Amino acid sequence: MEKLSDNAFRVLKERYLWKKGVGEDLETPEDMFRRVARHIAKAELKWGDSSEEKKWEETFFRIMSDLFFLPNSPTLMNAGLESAQLSACFVLPVNDSLSGIFDTLKLAALVHQKGGGTGFNFSELRPVGDSLGSQGGYASGPVSFIKLYDFATGQVKQGGKRRGANMGVLNVDHPDILEFIRLKVNGKALQNFNLSVGITDQFMEAVIANKNWGLIHPNSARVIKIIPARDIWENIVQGAWENGNPGLVFLDNIQASNPLAKMGKIWATNPCGEVPLMEYESCNLGSVNLARFVYQGKVDFKTLGKTVKEGIRFLDNVIEVNHYPNKKIERATLSNRKIGLGVMGWAEMLLQLHIPYDSQEAVDLGKEIMSFIQNESKEASHQLALERGSFPNWDKSIYHPAKPMRNATVNSIAPTGTISILANTSSSIEPLFALAFQRRRVLSGEPLDTEVHPLFAKAIAEGAFPQQEILEEVRATGQCGHIAALPYELRSVFKTALEIDPKWHLQHQIAFQQFTDNAVSKTVNLPSSASPEDIGRIYLEAWRHKAKGVTVFRNNAGNEQVIYQGIGR
Ligand code: UDP
Incomplete structure (x- = not known):
């Protein structure tokens, strides 16, 4: 087992390690990895015997305790519990009815309680001031319900261990879009939400051509107001300049690579943006630690490939042994079996190879590494499909009929806010902060x-x-x-992050996105001297290069992000 850093140990002790019994000591980190490995290997019994189970328990224990691969926090915290909720990411629907809104709020609270984060698109809600019809009265609109969700989230600590996190999306043609964009103008508002505007290609083209843009009533498809597209754009960019919000979610880019587009649209992502999901889907994540795959000054592709395959099996097993917050989530998740294997330690891999982050060499290596990981991941999921069967909606997916697949998606680049501290490396694909x-x-x-x-x-x-x-x-x-x-x-x-020109931040995001079927969570860091126009240019570039979303963070802008990039490095 790899020796953990003092800081990793401190984080584990405060939040992850279990008490062995009443009045007894905490488990050691080794006990924790053993507990997780044992729980996840249980899935093997569905297809193999106990010797298979034991073999995979040892493999999972080794890749975690050697800090080659770590699953997302809920898996580390909850594996071993009788009804263990192991996933980090959920998307829930928000229907335009009071019971729909409160049913989803209740479900979100249950997800948060067990350590998951939730994403919602509020665009089906009728705009503020709209008549409520037969009951009389006026609608409060999406913004007021986002505030309600935020308040409720603040009251439910995730298993008493961290704050709940949410993504709130409102589409750019919703009549309340300007109010939504200004929602976080006071940096302290809405502590538990990241906000993103749902952007379409049509809107971007209207901005570029300086055309008018129609705001549409969600229930009747009536255009109820027409304003210049650039008015909306300038408000977005100004908000992002002031406090980092809103980010953008590029709905057409997401839909273009939706492996199950035949089944419907994807309208929202999880809180940090790395997993676009259909309603009621959940996803579990894991990350390989790139810093551990440099050997004698070179990338050790052989061990990396082996670890990726083992990681994919681990994540597929999580779906088997997972406990879902309700039947709808269980059904949606088991039908598509989405998983997201990503990376951490990218900056530390580059450091060991003496390659500056802000260089074409780094971006090219990023593409090479992620395309390798993607191939290995898809191959592993394909092999699992041959052993265990394809995901139930496979016949409606882009993989049908040529390639049986166990999972509708395989890769996501998560922020790895906490697990990168546990692995004592740099987070995700971010440069050192x-x-x-x-x-x-x-x-x-x-x-x-x-x-x-x-x-x-x-x-x-x-x-x-x-x-x-x-x-x-x-x-x-x-x-x-x-x-x-x-x-x-x-x-x-x-x-470090702020000394690197923002264009390189974006180039890394785009390089990794090119080989990631889900999405990439990345913050484009900007110096405090950056202008709103700089942010506009970055947002436009991100769309042009087929990013699925984009988030900026201007230094000292008084902004607060829901998830901090770690308490460590
Ligand atoms: N997440 C959450 N609350 C948090 C941190 C994370 O709900 O305080 C969820 C959220 O969906 C996020 C995902 O976990 O997108 C992955 O975040 P990260 O990689 O930082 O999590 P880690 O596994 O390192 O704790």
Whole structure:
């Protein structure tokens, strides 16, 4: 078993490790990995005997405890419980009726309670002020119900361990769209929601051609107002400049790669955007730790490929042993069997290879790695289909009839906010956020020590530099780009998120998206000096390059994201 960092151990102790019994010690991290491996390997008994079960338990234990692969947090926290809810991502419908709205709110609370995050599209709701017909009175509109959902989420801690998270989408032709866009104007509002406007190609074309745009009543398809498309666009960009919200979800790009488009539309994503789902679907995630696959200065594709295949089997097993919040979610999930295997530690892989994040070489390697992972993932899902059968809706999918598949989707790039801390690596495909970190206690926020990134500390120790001075400077500023005593090569390899031009952030997102059937959760970081027009250009580029969504984060803009990029690095 790989030795865990102090910080990983601290996070595990505060939130993940179980008590062995009343008044007894906590389990060790090794016990935790064993508990998870055992639970997930139980699925093997459906097709094999107990020796198969034991064999896969050992494999799953090894890939987790060696920090090659980790599943999403709910799996680590809940595996082993009798009715363990193991998935991180859900999308729920919001119908235009009071009972529909409150039924979904109740279901969302149950999902949050067990550690899952929820996404909704509120566009079916009639606009504010609309007549309620026979009962009399006026509708409160989507924005007021989003506030209600937000308040309710705040009251339900996820298993007492973290806050619930939501994605709220409103389509760009909804009459209340401007109110929605301004909803987070005060950075403190709506703490438990990320907001995204549901964008169509038609809208983007109207913006580019500076045309008018119709706002449409969701129930009658009547155009009830016409405004210049650019008015909406400027409001979006201004909001994003002020507080990072709203992001965009590109509905046509999502639908174009929906493997089950025949079954209907995808209208929403999970809270961080990496999984577009149909109503009532859920998805479980896992990530391979790229930083662990560099051997003698090269990418170790052989071990990476093996781990990806084992990870896909792990995630497919999760669907078998999972406990679902209700029958509808169970049915939708078991029919399509979506899983999302992604990556973490990308920046640390590049560091070990001495490739700057802001370089074409890095983007090209990103494509090579993700296309390799995608091929291995699809092959693994195909093999599982031959062993276990295809997912029940396979005959309605793009894979029919040529390729039996066990899972309708196989890859997602999640933020890995917590699991990257457990694996002691950089999160997802993000660059390093800083070279020094003030550690804080998870729940109380109490400051702990300041730590310099170990790979930077190592590089400094190996060169003939004034070590103490450099480390002090990096502790104070978190960066090294301005330190003249360091060679150019070192300064470029160790550039942090805010020193990297936003265009490279986007290029990495697009490179990974090209080989990911679900989506990529990525924040395009901007310096505080960035203008609203800069954000407009990034949003437009993201659409042009077929991103499924886009989110920006301008430094010091007073913005607050629902999910922070980790308490660590
Ligand atoms: N998520 C959530 N609450 C949180 C963090 C995450 O519900 O506080 C869900 C959400 O759907 C998000 C997904 O988990 O998109 C994956 O997030 P991340 O990769 O950061 O989770 P981790 O497994 O590292 O905890």
